[in-house]
Structures are given as C-alpha cells and as structure tokens.
Amino acid sequence: MKPGRDTPLNPTVNDIARVAQVSLATVDRVLNERPGVRKTTVEKVNRAIADLGYVRDTAAANLARRRIYRFLFILPATNNEFVDLIEQQVNDLSQGLKRDRTQVSCLRVPAFDPMALADAINALNPAQVDGVAIFGPETPSVRDSISRLRAHDVSVVSLVSDIPSSERNAYVGIDNIAAGRTAAQLMGRFLGPVTGDVLVMTGSMLARDHLERRLGFDEVMARDFPNLTVLASLEGRDDPDLIERLLPQALASGRDILGIYSSAAGNAGLVRYIDHHRGPTHPIIIAHELTPLSRMALGGGLFDAVISQDSGHLVRSAVRIMRAHSDNAPINMAQERIRIDVYIKENLPPDPGSTTGG
Known part of the structure; x- marks a missing residue:
C-alpha cells in the first residue's frame, strides 16, 4: 500500500487491522511484542504499520492499560x-x-x-x-x-x-577517565614548574569510577607534568574518621606534598583535617562533586577546584x-x-539551599 488519497492522516490500530486483514487483538499482540502470533502475521502487521506511517501513542496506550x-x-x-x-x-x-x-x-x-x-x-x-x-x-x-x-x-x-x-x-x-585528565590539568597548571609530590585520595580502587579517574589523572600527569610525582592512592572508603586518621601519616611522611587530588566525593575528613591544620599555605586541592561541604570549602579557600556532575x-x-x-x-x-562541570571560587553557582536573594 502506498500513501495516497485513501491513506488516513492519523492512522489507528483499526486501520492497521483493516490493512493487514487481522483482528484488533492480533494487532495489540504485535504492538506489545506478546507471543502467540505467527511470524508471517507479525510481518503483515509490521508492513501495514510502515505503509500507514502509524506512530504509536505510548502514553495513551499505557493509560488505557493502566500501566504503572x-x-x-x-x-x-x-x-x-x-x-x-x-x-x-x-x-x-x-x-x-x-x-x-x-x-x-x-x-x-x-x-x-x-x-x-x-x-x-x-x-x-x-x-x-x-x-x-x-x-x-x-x-x-x-x-x-x-x-x-x-x-x-x-x-x-x-x-x-x-x-x-x-x-x-x-x-x-560523566566520562570518568576524562574527569581524571581534567583534574590533572588543573593540578599541574595550578602548581606550575615546581618539583614535588601529589597525593591521591580515593574511596576504593575496587570502584570503577575511582579507578578510571586515577588512570586519567596518571596519564596526563606523566605526559604533561613530569616535575610532579603522583603517590599511591590513599583509600578512605568514604569514611571521614578513617581519612582523618590516614592523612597525618601521609602528609608527615617527609615528602614534599604540594597537591591533593580527592577523586571521591567523601571529603568531610579531608576538610576537617586541612581546616584544623591550616597554616600560611596548604596543598592545592582538587576535589569531586559540588555538595554543600565542597561548596563551603571552595568558597573558603580550602579547595582550589571542584569537578562535578549534575x-x-x-x-x-x-x-x-x-x-x-x-x-x-x-x-x-x-x-x-552528562557533562563535566569545573568550579572554582569565582564561578560558584548560587547555593540552591540559600534563602537569600530575590
């Protein structure tokens, strides 16, 4: 059947049944991919659908079937x-x-x-x-x-x-490898040509998103910033108390730690430690996910950048x-x-929880 004077402008299941010469029940089975219909009949119904230009109104069909x-x-x-x-x-x-x-x-x-x-x-x-x-x-x-x-x-x-x-x-x-690469570019550019170490904090290296971020981070650091040495990952398992216990040893290891990349979103322990031991300078910190805590740390100068997803x-x-x-x-x-968003203090969006403003 070719579109012409007899082709309905808004074809219905009744038109499909008429053109395919089958019952309405058969059309319904084919549309909903239910068993019990011969292959040749399915082909006839699908051919009629194509010839008529039928577009199924899924919302109406679900409403009729009372689907939830x-x-x-x-x-x-x-x-x-x-x-x-x-x-x-x-x-x-x-x-x-x-x-x-x-x-x-x-x-x-x-x-x-x-x-x-x-x-x-x-x-x-x-x-x-x-x-x-x-x-x-x-x-x-x-x-x-x-x-x-x-x-x-x-x-x-x-x-x-x-x-x-x-x-x-x-x-x-987000593309987590690209997110790790982004973190490395930010870290390297913030630190400049100095020589020193970068600490990576993660939730667990069993988590694919954390592993991919580390892979992307290492790739760019080794390629573009050979003056910086990336240390083994510190696994905090999103436990603030554990992170706060691990950080003193990591930061007092005698190495010159210039930057910290927190590839997970559990940053409470990191924020507490850095805030309590804040001196005239502290490591450059790149973190993940714009949350109330990371927003506060970014606005207060504890974090230098946050990589986020909506x-x-x-x-x-x-x-x-x-x-x-x-x-x-x-x-x-x-x-x-899902796009990768990068925030610094100067481009923080309005706080959705704030009650101020017009």
Whole structure:
C-alpha cells in the first residue's frame, strides 16, 4: 500500500487491522511484542504499520492499560553528600512523576560491598520492577545479578560508575577517565614548574569510577607534568574518621606534598583535617562533586577546584532511559550525555539551599 488519497492522516490500530486483514487483538499482540502470533502475521502487521506511517501513542496506550512504571535506584549506604544529593533528587522527582503513572524509589546497600549489592539485586522480584539504576562496583556477582534482571526484561542503567561488562542497557554519568585528565590539568597548571609530590585520595580502587579517574589523572600527569610525582592512592572508603586518621601519616611522611587530588566525593575528613591544620599555605586541592561541604570549602579557600556532575540530570536521565527501554522507544543520547562541570571560587553557582536573594 502506498500513501495516497485513501491513506488516513492519523492512522489507528483499526486501520492497521483493516490493512493487514487481522483482528484488533492480533494487532495489540504485535504492538506489545506478546507471543502467540505467527511470524508471517507479525510481518503483515509490521508492513501495514510502515505503509500507514502509524506512530504509536505510548502514553495513551499505557493509560488505557493502566500501566504503572516502577523504577528503583540502588545507591551505596555511605557517608557521602553526593549520594545523599542523588537520593534527594530521586525523592523530589518521584512527586512530579506520579501524574505520569511512574513510581521512583531508592534502596541503600553497604558501600564497596559487591556481595551485598548482588544480594539486593537478586532479592528483587522482576515482576514488580520495570527498571533499576545501579550505583555500585563491577564484579562477577554483580554482573550475574544484572543478567538475571535482563533475562526478565527489566531495564538496567549503571549510574555514576559504569559496569560495561554486564548486560546493562546504558551508562549514565560523566566520562570518568576524562574527569581524571581534567583534574590533572588543573593540578599541574595550578602548581606550575615546581618539583614535588601529589597525593591521591580515593574511596576504593575496587570502584570503577575511582579507578578510571586515577588512570586519567596518571596519564596526563606523566605526559604533561613530569616535575610532579603522583603517590599511591590513599583509600578512605568514604569514611571521614578513617581519612582523618590516614592523612597525618601521609602528609608527615617527609615528602614534599604540594597537591591533593580527592577523586571521591567523601571529603568531610579531608576538610576537617586541612581546616584544623591550616597554616600560611596548604596543598592545592582538587576535589569531586559540588555538595554543600565542597561548596563551603571552595568558597573558603580550602579547595582550589571542584569537578562535578549534575545530580538532577543523572536522575532524570536514568528515568528517561529506563522508560524508553520499557517502551521500546528511541533514546536521544545527546540529551542524556552528562557533562563535566569545573568550579572554582569565582564561578560558584548560587547555593540552591540559600534563602537569600530575590
């Protein structure tokens, strides 16, 4: 059938059934990819859809079926303001999504514990969840648990830290290797031609986002700033008290530590230590994620730069991608690309929690 005088301007499922010479029930099965339809019949229906130029109104179809989308964010239970911001964004978004028949919720699991994460994923009932956004480590046990969800057609998004060896549908977060390279350029340019050491603080080298940031940082430091020696990573596991205990030994090791790169977002211990031991000078500090604490440290001169990603964009993007996969709809990846933001004291955006201003 070619478009012409008899082609409806706004074709419906009734038009598809008429052109394909099948029942409305068969058209519905094909549109929703349900079993029980012969291959030749599926081809006839799809050909009629293409000839008619039919575009499915997914929202109307879901409303007619009274479908509710159920999306879950699995986040690490850690003393980390950035993770708290993500959970806050999820909670805020869930209120506005109720009118779109979408339920969004959070589940916290122990941080840097792949078995606890895998157990939490395996405990999910695939019949009661349409999509899961996972912020956690990449291990065989986590990959296997993701495979189980995908086998039941649950969409899976890796969040902040990618799990590329799994069957996840998409990754939502910044390019962490590029973020590490950015930190190195900032560190090297801030320090200039002096000779000395740079300390790297991380949450855990088992976390892919932290590992990738370190790889990017090392690459640029070795290539562009050979006058600076990058020391072994100090793993703080997002524990402020542990970080505060580790720093004195690291900074009093007899080495000339000129800079600190904090590749994780758990900066409370670092801020406390530097603030309590502040002298006429302190190391150049490059940190991650614009949180209330890092904003204060940047504005107060403790931090020199903060590399960040928009927590709201992360959450909205993850929800859009999970919903698109649930609907077999296209994804605008340009819209979902999370950019790397760099903040210094002079370009700090207004504090969203501030009550001042017009």
